[in-house]
Amino acid sequence: MRMFLFPAYVCLAAARANSPKVFEILKKMGVEVEEAYWGGTVDSIPTDKPSLVRASSLMSCKESELAQHCGPLRHFVYYDDRYLDINGNYIGADLEQRLTSFIEVNRQAAELSPQDVVEFLVSNPDMPTVDRGLHIQRQANLMLKLWDKYVLGDRKRPNTHEFGNEYPAVKSRPQSHNKESASVAEQAGFDPEGFNRLTAALKEDGLAIKNLEIDVDSQQTLALAYKHKLRRGLVANLRELQNSSHDTAASFQFIEPFIAHRASPPFGAIHEAMKSRHRVYSTSSGVKLLYQAMLPILLKEAAKVGYPVPTN
Numbered sequence: 001m002r003m004f005l006f007p008a009y010v011c012l013a014a015a016r017a018n019s020p021k022v023f024e025i026l027k028k029m030g031v032e033v034e035e036a037y038w039g040g041t042v043d044s045i046p047t048d049k050p051s052l053v054r055a056s057s058l059m060s061c062k063e064s065e066l067a068q069h070c071g072p073l074r075h076f077v078y079y080d081d082r083y084l085d086i087n088g089n090y091i092g093a094d095l096e097q098r099l100t101s102f103i104e105v106n107r108q109a110a111e112l113s114p115q116d117v118v119e120f121l122v123s124n125p126d127m128p129t130v131d132r133g134l135h136i137q138r139q140a141n142l143m144l145k146l147w148d149k150y151v152l153g154d155r156k157r158p159n160t161h162e163f164g165n166e167y168p169a170v171k172s173r174p175q176s177h178n179k180e181s182a183s184v185a186e187q188a189g190f191d192p193e194g195f196n197r198l199t200a201a202l203k204e205d206g207l208a209i210k211n212l213e214i215d216v217d218s219q220q221t222l223a224l225a226y227k228h229k230l231r232r233g234l235v236a237n238l239r240e241l242q243n244s245s246h247d248t249a250a251s252f253q254f255i256e257p258f259i260a261h262r263a264s265p266p267f268g269a270i271h272e273a274m275k276s277r278h279r280v281y282s283t284s285s286g287v288k289l290l291y292q293a294m295l296p297i298l299l300k301e302a303a304k305v306g307y308p309v310p311t312n
Helices: 012-018 020-028 063-073 095-110 114-122 129-152 184-188 192-212 221-260 267-303
Strands: 002-005 034-037 052-054 076-079 082-084
Touching: 002 012, 012 020, 020 095, 034 129, 063 076, 063 082, 076 095, 082 095, 114 129, 114 267, 129 221, 129 267, 192 221, 192 267, 221 267
Parallel strands: 002 034, 002 052, 052 076
Antiparallel strands: 076 082
16 A cells, blocks of 8 residues: 655655554554655645555645545545544544554555556656655565566575676765765765676676576576576665665754754754765665666566556
């Protein structure tokens, strides 16, 4: 089920930390949450299917407006372990009863169809830097789940020396950032060296597959070794992206009270927040490289079990 968050720096981990009861109820009911975002205005909330919506102290609409807009759409709005009632009031007393009832009634309507899944996998929206990082993070998490199910199945990593070296990760905090010789890009929070190493490694493996005449869609040993290596690389780079996303969330949550009270945050806090945005952009580029290498393989396997083939 989708959970719409706002602002863009709020991740699921931050939402969970501030609303542990909500996430405990969802876990108990076996609900898998898909991270999504709204823009802080009622017009930015999708109308296609019932969803969870996390309110915010920085949203541009009043609680009463949000409640009246989301009620007919069958959205469940919450904030800090309290749900928003139809009158725009936050209520915590019967949270579990209300959320449980919402899930029971809307679970099936809220599920993503195979068409929804494929459209999301191939989507590449024009977004601000942090939003792009969050979008590819969501895509990568879905990729790993489907990769295990449709590409690898129960086939273990083969015992072969081919494709044995690991793909490098684009670091969220590479050691070169602290060196006097660090470039301007490195000082700003980027990891150009890690990105270049990963690009070269993927190109090298692409040439090796071509020279070995491997059919990547097959289940032969070398093809399977390559698929396992891609997965491990995506996991490592996704971990770095999650670290940088958490840095961004922490930085902006420190600034948020200042903004809410129309005060100027400390310059050092603003600088760190901007630097953390650069880390998100940098680490998301590593995830994107591996994701793009894996996507055609996944789509072919998924098509065999009834998923639609993208038209573009």
